[in-house]
Amino acid sequence: MKLDNAARLFLDTPFRHQGRTLEVGIDCIGLLVFAAMCCGLPQVDGDTTSYGRDPHDGQLEGHLSALFGPMLPADEMQPGDIAAIRFGSVIRHVGIVGEHPQGLSLIHTNMAVGRVTEARIDAKWRRRVAGVYRVNV
Secondary structure, three states, rough: OOHHHHOOOOOOOOEEEEEEEEEEEEEHHHHHHHHHOOOOOOHHHOOOOOOOOOOOOHHHHHHHHHHOOEEEEEHOOOOEEEEEEEEEOOEEEEEEEEEEEOOOEEEEEEEOOOOEEEEEEEEHHHHHHHEEEEOOO
């Protein structure tokens, strides 16, 4: 199963920062953990929730690079990739890239909506994607 297809299994799951319980809620890393487990990816064994809302000094990128290798340029984004998303100048969110009838989509925990959502990656979201991590499943 591709990572984006696995992530879709969790659409509408409630959002909860550092959450790892589907009934209570998950955050963006929780979504990645559950989707990766569905794909049999061993990299996420030993998942941690010891992070704040605003990872600083490359904390998130370092963790993802250690698990999945170096970050690739955003223009290489394809379905199944993990998108590293910045707000301001800091990467502090991840989503899983999917396919959309009009391009690519982003499957992620949407804090504003309070649940896991999927929407087309429009120009605003494309500007926020700092790069992607390629997952081999």
